[in-house]
Amino acid sequence: MARSITPRELYDGIAEGSVPFVLDVRNQDEFATWQVEGTRPVPMRNVPIWVAVEESETLAQEIPDGTVVVCAHGNGSDLLIDVLADEGREVVTLEGGTAAWAELLVPREIRGLPDGMVGYQVARPAKACLSYVIGVPGQGCIVVDPARFPRAYLDLAERHGMRIVHVIDTHVHADHISGGPALAEQVGASYHVPMEDAGASTPFANAPFGDGEVIDLGDAKLEVLAIKMPGHTPGSTCISIPGHLILTGDTVFVRGLGRPDLTGKAAELAAELFHTIHDRLAPLDPATVVMPAHWTFPEEIDDDGMVQTTLARVFESSLVTEEDMAAFIEEIVGTLPAAPDFYDTIRLVNSGRAATAEEIETLEIGKNQCAASTSM
Numbered sequence: 001m002a003r004s005i006t007p008r009e010l011y012d013g014i015a016e017g018s019v020p021f022v023l024d025v026r027n028q029d030e031f032a033t034w035q036v037e038g039t040r041p042v043p044m045r046n047v048p049i050w051v052a053v054e055e056s057e058t059l060a061q062e063i064p065d066g067t068v069v070v071c072a073h074g075n076g077s078d079l080l081i082d083v084l085a086d087e088g089r090e091v092v093t094l095e096g097g098t099a100a101w102a103e104l105l106v107p108r109e110i111r112g113l114p115d116g117m118v119g120y121q122v123a124r125p126a127k128a129c130l131s132y133v134i135g136v137p138g139q140g141c142i143v144v145d146p147a148r149f150p151r152a153y154l155d156l157a158e159r160h161g162m163r164i165v166h167v168i169d170t171h172v173h174a175d176h177i178s179g180g181p182a183l184a185e186q187v188g189a190s191y192h193v194p195m196e197d198a199g200a201s202t203p204f205a206n207a208p209f210g211d212g213e214v215i216d217l218g219d220a221k222l223e224v225l226a227i228k229m230p231g232h233t234p235g236s237t238c239i240s241i242p243g244h245l246i247l248t249g250d251t252v253f254v255r256g257l258g259r260p261d262l263t264g265k266a267a268e269l270a271a272e273l274f275h276t277i278h279d280r281l282a283p284l285d286p287a288t289v290v291m292p293a294h295w296t297f298p299e300e301i302d303d304d305g306m307v308q309t310t311l312a313r314v315f316e317s318s319l320v321t322e323e324d325m326a327a328f329i330e331e332i333v334g335t336l337p338a339a340p341d342f343y344d345t346i347r348l349v350n351s352g353r354a355a356t357a358e359e360i361e362t363l364e365i366g367k368n369q370c371a372a373s374t375s376m
């Protein structure tokens, strides 16, 4: 039996049901903040490393063979597998620990795009974040809401001979550090983040889209539009392939709407979200596929591993169809959980404030908390 598995092998093993158990040996605080989470639930237990070593004899009786041992960087877990092997238990360690898990990106091809287009939804399981690569083989592509790890996007573009021409953040994210400006600079693409969110001047080049602006993909004549959908943030912009697909950022999720409070103007933005829903989303083709920038619960992931719904299903929610704006605002603002206090710092970094690599790693810990009213 191999001593270790990679983050991708762990992710696939969870999806296939071949991972029987996860033993997380980080300390209790770290475990409480976030855990490894795949596309379906997996039995899991937290036993800090020093307890696990001290009580290895008992522990070995309590976990199954094939258990995946997880620690912060893969060192403690690597030690523990030998201790458990001495007790007769065959376990494996997660290579690179949760730090490596945090960087895992998993692309899945998007079906049903217009002829001549190709696209991918790229999941980041550690943060429940979704980014996108959509383009025309042999021509140009866009990358939307990229994480800080460019390899996956570069590989997808290269696979189809596409040049990355636009890198887009649908809004200034509060939950994770954007990889957008760096990726755009690396490949010579133009970068777009709403000015209403990032401010008029940023230390990186920014070419915010206007409402309804057509995004060109090189010579391709296929239509991709940027549509302003304020609510989650003042500048939130969705990317639409009319009649086919809309990338909703944090405006609409498979379950729930984006929380409107992260910029400190909850009621005002909830009112904007109300108008976005009724004036901008409702008139679109109900068969349009909706792909957001996050999921909250594994139940939002379908059997193909995709996080998607349709506008018709979004409009089955009583919150979304609430006609009374005051009632809508009361429901959405009244049920908001407190946002993590470091979200303000992340927004500043995504608007151009310098941050060290260490600070970025700390700021990125934990699953996103961008949704409000996840009951829909």
Ligand SMILES: [Fe+2]
Binding pocket: 171, 172, 173, 174, 175, 232, 250, 370
């Ligand atoms: Fe967001």
